[in-house]
Amino acid sequence: EADIYQTPRYLVIGTGKKITLECSQTMGHDKMYWYQQDPGMELHLIHYSYGVNSTEKGDLSSESTVSRIRTEHFPLTLESARPSHTSQYLCASSGSRVLNTGELFFGEGSRLTVL
Amino acid sequence: QQPVQSPQAVILREGEDAVINCSSSKALYSVHWYRQKHGEAPVFLMILLKGGEQKGHEKISASFNEKKQQSSLYLTASQLSYSGTYFCGTYSGAGSYQLTFGKGTKLSVIP
Numbered sequence: 001e002a003d004i005y006q007t008p009r010y011l012v013i014g015t016g017k018k019i020t021l022e023c024s025q026t027m028g029h030d031k032m033y034w035y036q037q038d039p040g041m042e043l044h045l046i047h048y049s050y051g052v053n054s055t056e057k058g059d060l061s062s063e064s065t066v067s068r069i070r071t072e073h074f075p076l077t078l079e080s081a082r083p084s085h086t087s088q089y090l091c092a093s094s095g096s097r098v099l100n101t102g103e104l105f106f107g108e109g110s111r112l113t114v115l
Numbered sequence: 116q117q118p119v120q121s122p123q124a125v126i127l128r129e130g131e132d133a134v135i136n137c138s139s140s141k142a143l144y145s146v147h148w149y150r151q152k153h154g155e156a157p158v159f160l161m162i163l164l165k166g167g168e169q170k171g172h173e174k175i176s177a178s179f180n181e182k183k184q185q186s187s188l189y190l191t192a193s194q195l196s197y198s199g200t201y202f203c204g205t206y207s208g209a210g211s212y213q214l215t216f217g218k219g220t221k222l223s224v225i226p
Binding site for chain 2 (some may be wrong): 050059107108
């Protein structure tokens, strides 16, 4: 059973608000990821981290930012939310010590709606 | 670079078989397969490694052709619980931490 948690599960906010999506894992995994997914659509990697104090942008350009101050915590922040940010955000982690082999454990997702 | 999956969608009756393909224009070091049910998070199914090693679970098998840069997922004697969207994922390089997924294959199993 994977221990990776996301909060909030659902969030409805107005345009211009600042939001932070929380992601925590208790498995001690060094690699963490944020994917963006519209309903029924593909998974787009927007951010990833391979350890504390490391963050990288993924394939899909995103106005969000991330931080990795602690191994277990990988929050995603939108400084000024817009309707185009409406989507589901999935956090994942991986603990494999061998590159290219680690399975990803996903959280249940945060579904964001910006009005 | 994003791997290419085919078909985009498939409908099966219980007990029928299906094959989902995943290919890449770049050299593959490993291929991952995940299944996502409606409204849920993706769940790991299987990983295939260069050199033929496989790791996975459930009654689903897969192959990995390194020379052709292709992988196929085989679902035999499908059950209703197999319904969902299947994603293959590949790393962008030998030393990459970036797992990129294909667009997915929607599988519907009907009674």
